């Protein structure tokens with residue numbers, strides 16, 4: 446079974462990481478919402494803040510500290526896991542690479558305009574209801590307060606059987 450996994454708030458503690466960015470860059474939180482076009486743009490954000498975008502990118506080096514450690518459970522499974530993330534291609538690619546999530550999955554797709562049922566995945570795990578409504582495959586509405594990686598494995602087994 447080919448399983449699509451959202452990255453932010455499923456595999457990665459996005460809110461903790463955002464908090465880290467808020468602490469590292471003055472005014473980051475205040476101006477964050479202005480830095481969104483279709484998706485978050487670090488270049489636009491840097492422009493608003495009057496800093497170089499390199500400053501924002503440099504903090505992505507810390508992303509590894511915000512990866513949920515239970516991602517390791519994926520390593521022993523037969524399923525194919527593909528990260529399907531929505532956002533700015535460059536920013537998401539670097540963030541996901543620096544988080545080292547790549548080492549535990551079989552592929553990565555960053556989408557911008559398209560729904561997330563790319564690369565013939567059978568099933569999508571996402572914390573966003575909207576993302577799940579926009580695809581024609583079964584989905585699992587994931588909530589880190591209630592679920593962990595074990596619940597994804599259970600759900601995949603249900604669909605498989």
Ligand SMILES: [Mg+2]
Pocket residue numbers: 451452453454455571572573
């Ligand atoms: Mg998400």
